[in-house]
Amino acid sequence: MGRLTTFSFDFDIKRSKRKTLAIIVKSGKVEVKSPLFIKKVDIYNFVAEKKSWIEKHLAEQEVKLTQKLVITDGYDVMFFGKPRRIEVIYAGKPKVEISDDRLLIYSRSNEPEVLEKHFSRWLKHQATEYMTTQTIKTARALGVEERLKEVIFRKTKTKWGHCGSDGTIQYNWLTMMAPKEVIDYLIAHESSHLIHMNHSKRFWQTVASVCPDYKNLKDWLKTYGHRFWTD
Numbered sequence: 346m347g348r349l350t351t352f353s354f355d356f357d358i359k360r361s362k363r364k365t366l367a368i369i370v371k372s373g374k375v376e377v378k379s380p381l382f383i384k385k386v387d388i389y390n391f392v393a394e395k396k397s398w399i400e401k402h403l404a405e406q407e408v409k410l411t412q413k414l415v416i417t418d419g420y421d422v423m424f425f426g427k428p429r430r431i432e433v434i435y436a437g438k439p440k441v442e443i444s445d446d447r448l449l450i451y452s453r454s455n456e457p458e459v460l461e462k463h464f465s466r467w468l469k470h471q472a473t474e475y476m477t478t479q480t481i482k483t484a485r486a487l488g489v490e491e492r493l494k495e496v497i498f499r500k501t502k503t504k505w506g507h508c509g510s511d512g513t514i515q516y517n518w519l520t521m522m523a524p525k526e527v528i529d530y531l532i533a534h535e536s537s538h539l540i541h542m543n544h545s546k547r548f549w550q551t552v553a554s555v556c557p558d559y560k561n562l563k564d565w566l567k568t569y570g571h572r573f574w575t576d
């Protein structure tokens with residue numbers, strides 16, 4: 346026979362008035378959309394043909410699913426590199442409070458999207474306070490305080506930080522989830538760009554002058570950084 350392939354995944358078959366077969370991989374599940382009158386063996390053969398494509402998508406989605414940040418009661422969220430247990434407290438006026446091991450979110454709603462909004466606003470505020478002060482301090486230590494024009498915050502997909510030629514330093518405020526040393530490394534990195542607008546040897550020497558352990562911290566951000574993305 347040799348016709349029946351075994352699959353490492355399950356899939357549902359949804360028949361409807363359609364003309365062609367289609368496969369959808371979503372949230373770690375596989376669904377085959379099929380015309381009403383098509384033999385099961387033909388569906389299986391179609392899935393077998395697309396096997397490696399499906400497996401690739403499932404693997405990608407698994408990584409995303411396990412690392413997605415969820416702001417919900419009882420979940421952990423990182424702040425300064427330490428997990429804090431989220432506790433949602435009903436309150437008319439939203440606010441967020443942090444303790445050593447907890448993150449209290451006062452909110453009228455329990456919806457994850459609402460909670461994420463409160464959390465994001467709070468985290469951005471924390472980033473503005475800590476990272477702006479640290480950047481001024483570091484620029485001062487490097488003797489280039491007057492070159493620093495402005496510190497701004499954005500949630501960018503690809504970058505943790507950026508230093509423009511006009512002296513504007515931009516940070517991704519999700520960095521506040523990383524350990525303090527990693528945040529300080531990023532600040533040292535962007536502040537050093539106020540002197541060298543490149544990644545030359547001399548640039549890294551400048552980074553090392555304010556952040557001696559920069560190599561390990563740089564690796565850390567590369568390895569674990571993507572876990573902080575919220576989408």
Ligand SMILES: [Zn+2]
Nearest residue numbers: 534538543544
């Ligand atoms: Zn750089």
